Amino acid sequence: MPDDARRVRAAEPTDAPAIGLAHVRSWQAAYRGRVPQDYLDALDADRRGEGWRRYLEAGPPGGEALLVVDVDDRVVGFANVGPSRDDDAAGGGELRAIYLLPERWGLGDGRALLAAATRALHAHGFGHATLWVLDGNERARRFYEAAGWAPDGATKEDLSFGFPVAEVRYRRPLP
Numbered sequence: 094m095p096d097d098a099r100r101v102r103a104a105e106p107t108d109a110p111a112i113g114l115a116h117v118r119s120w121q122a123a124y125r126g127r128v129p130q131d132y133l134d135a136l137d138a139d140r141r142g143e144g145w146r147r148y149l150e151a152g153p154p155g156g157e158a159l160l161v162v163d164v165d166d167r168v169v170g171f172a173n174v175g176p177s178r179d180d181d182a183a184g185g186g187e188l189r190a191i192y193l194l195p196e197r198w199g200l201g202d203g204r205a206l207l208a209a210a211t212r213a214l215h216a217h218g219f220g221h222a223t224l225w226v227l228d229g230n231e232r233a234r235r236f237y238e239a240a241g242w243a244p245d246g247a248t249k250e251d252l253s254f255g256f257p258v259a260e261v262r263y264r265r266p267l268p
């Protein structure tokens with residue numbers, strides 16, 4: 094793909110519906126068989142988009158950013174970064190979300206988005222960053238490892254969705 098067809102930029106409130114759609118479609122494809130199907134079926138792109146619209150209109154809190162990747166002027170994915178929410182990683186940054194429409198997986202969009210997210214974390218002054226990934230999400234784990242992230246030994250059973258999800262933490266320095 095010509096480089097000028099793909100652009101990573103800060104999200105604007107008008108991007109919210111496309112962000113909601115990428116969020117829900119990506120969850121439904123990536124987590125099928127890994128989280129309860131009822132939960133995935135009930136995800137609502139409009140509601141998700143509405144949440145992101147409110148976030149953007151309020152302005153991301155300090156140290157946070159929401160980036161989108163456009164291909165031919167269509168938003169196909171997003172990434173959200175901010176300060177770490179873990180007590181034992183305080184002072185670091187966190188990649189909180191990175192999701193692409195499933196038809197755009199494996200085409201390099203994620204790599205471009207992750208590079209921009211990493212730059213945004215560095216620009217916010219963080220010297221290192223962490224992220225949490227589903228233990229069984231092999232595609233994402235390969236993707237992060239190729240970009241210089243490595244497991245830091247932390248694991249958790251995340252109960253915030255209403256069912257247990259096994260997650261592992263990755264970390265990387267921000268040069």
Ligand SMILES: CC(C)(COP(=O)(O)OP(=O)(O)OC[C@H]1O[C@@H](n2cnc3c(N)ncnc32)[C@H](O)[C@@H]1OP(=O)(O)O)[C@@H](O)C(=O)NCCC(=O)NCCS
Pocket residue numbers: 119120123190191192193194197198199200201202203204205225226227230232233235236237239240241
């Ligand atoms: C995870 C996700 C964002 C990755 O984006 P992507 O566009 O599919 O990834 P890319 O096309 O940029 O990278 C794909 C390939 O390039 C490799 N690659 C990525 N970054 C690289 C880098 N910096 N250097 C070298 N190789 C790299 C990856 O290892 C991968 O190779 P593989 O297919 O042989 O495993 C995307 O697949 C997605 O949205 N998945 C579902 C949601 C999800 O799991 N999100 C993560 C939640 S923690």
